[in-house]
Amino acid sequence: MSPGRPAALRPQLLPLLLLLGAGLQCLAVPPLLVFLIDGFRYDYMDDLQALPGLRQLVENGVKVDYMTPDFPSLSYPNYYSLMTGRHCDVHQMTGNYMWDETSNKEFLIGGNQDSRLSFWWEGSEPLWVTMQKLGKKVFMYYWPGCEVEILSTRATFCEEYYDYPSAQNLIDSIGNAMNVLSSGEAHMAAIYHEKIDVEGHHFGPKSPEIRAAVKELDAAMQLLNRLIKEKGMVGKLNIMLFSDHGMTDLQWMDKVIELDAYINMSHISKMMDRGPVVSLWPRDDKYQENKAKLPYWKNDSGTASAWQKGWHGYDNEFQDMKGFFVASGPDFKQNLKAAPIRSVDIYNLMCRTLGVKPLPNNGSWSRVEYFLNGSDGPALSTTLCCMGIFGILLALWE
Numbered sequence: 449m450s451p452g453r454p455a456a457l458r459p460q461l462l463p464l465l466l467l468l469g470a471g472l473q474c475l476a477v478p479p480l481l482v483f484l485i486d487g488f489r490y491d492y493m494d495d496l497q498a499l500p501g502l503r504q505l506v507e508n509g510v511k512v513d514y515m516t517p518d519f520p521s522l523s524y525p526n527y528y529s530l531m532t533g534r535h536c537d538v539h540q541m542t543g544n545y546m547w548d549e550t551s552n553k554e555f556l557i558g559g560n561q562d563s564r565l566s567f568w569w570e571g572s573e574p575l576w577v578t579m580q581k582l583g584k585k586v587f588m589y590y591w592p593g594c595e596v597e598i599l600s601t602r603a604t605f606c607e608e609y610y611d612y613p614s615a616q617n618l619i620d621s622i623g624n625a626m627n628v629l630s631s632g633e634a635h636m637a638a639i640y641h642e643k644i645d646v647e648g649h650h651f652g653p654k655s656p657e658i659r660a661a662v663k664e665l666d667a668a669m670q671l672l673n674r675l676i677k678e679k680g681m682v683g684k685l686n687i688m689l690f691s692d693h694g695m696t697d698l699q700w701m702d703k704v705i706e707l708d709a710y711i712n713m714s715h716i717s718k719m720m721d722r723g724p725v726v727s728l729w730p731r732d733d734k735y736q737e738n739k740a741k742l743p744y745w746k747n748d749s750g751t752a753s754a755w756q757k758g759w760h761g762y763d764n765e766f767q768d769m770k771g772f773f774v775a776s777g778p779d780f781k782q783n784l785k786a787a788p789i790r791s792v793d794i795y796n797l798m799c800r801t802l803g804v805k806p807l808p809n810n811g812s813w814s815r816v817e818y819f820l821n822g823s824d825g826p827a828l829s830t831t832l833c834c835m836g837i838f839g840i841l842l843a844l845w846e
């Protein structure tokens with residue numbers, strides 16, 4: 449031990465240390481944990497008394513009435529609207545099934561290797577790529593596309609999606625994500641969970657199977673709440689949970705539309721997807737001729753049979769298509785019931801809490817700004833931060 453009076457006790461240094469502390473605090477950015485819960489309709493958590501894990505997050509944070517997805521209200525288009533803040537026609541991830549006429553490659557939902565070709569994903573830059581470019585580390589678990597090289601960049605860590613991740617995968621991902629977030633290894637962790645969408649398709653949105661799947665998710669949220677305490681992360685971690693779309697009951701046998709009863713199918717060179725929306729590539733000069741007779745879709749199976757009791761992809765303003773959004777953590781107000789938002793709005797919130805400048809996007813800042821503590825908007829916070837740093841510089845100068 450060195451002799452003499454410790455420097456920290458000198459009274460003239462105290463204001464400097466306080467200013468330095470304030471300056472560092474405004475520069476320190478809490479890590480972010482995001483959950484993409486596929487097919488979680490806005491009203492699946494209406495009975496919060498039965499869902500203690502989700503209830504705790506809601507009471508400690510912000511919950512919107514509902515989140516309107518982008519059209520089409522399908523998974524991949526909205527995965528990318530959530531991570532880019534852009535409408536589907538801008539980021540160009542327009543369906544779960546797509547076709548590239550030039551290369552004759554097909555994008556198919558699920559594990560299809562051609563869907564991992566970079567060009568499908570480079571219509572816009574997703575947040576995790578922007579973060580990696582800035583030297584911030586992103587750990588992703590089962591998030592569709594996290595293994596893809598996008599604009600020459602990959603996530604720091606990607607547990608690849610497979611068909612389809614189990615409840616145990618969700619539990620393990622939460623444990624692993626909390627480890628890397630609490631150790632400072634990760635600036636953001638992103639977890640994808642599919643089961644609620646799968647059960648919604650099989651059994652419909654009002655089924656006991658959906659209620660069981662929501663309870664299972666709630667048990668995972670109870671674990672998360674425990675881990676936040678155990679790892680000393682209370683007030684130090686921002687969390688956002690959201691879905692890509694909702695789900696509606698489907699009596700689809702009554703609603704099959706045989707496309708070839710309306711248009712000449714020999715004028716169509718390619719058809720992708722079936723269900724609420726279908727993509728058609730008309731042969732040259734046949735578009736106008738057929739356009740007036742659309743929109744109708746063909747059940748491509750040939751026979752009127754299906755296993756689905758729920759579906760999505762319809763008009764995104766249809767109430768059953770609405771998803772949810774919940775956020776809590778040091779940047780968010782507590783117990784705030786907020787007005788509806790749109791999927792493109794969430795990107796700006798993620799950027800703001802991560803201290804990342806958002807790329808140009810279609811989100812509305814005024815729809816989400818008041819979720820944040822202070823609610824003064826980016827300009828005032830930045831001003832206060834700059835004043836703090838200016839104060840430090842002044843003190844050092846003197």
Ligand SMILES: [Zn+2]
Pocket residue numbers: 487523645646649760
């Ligand atoms: Zn689905």
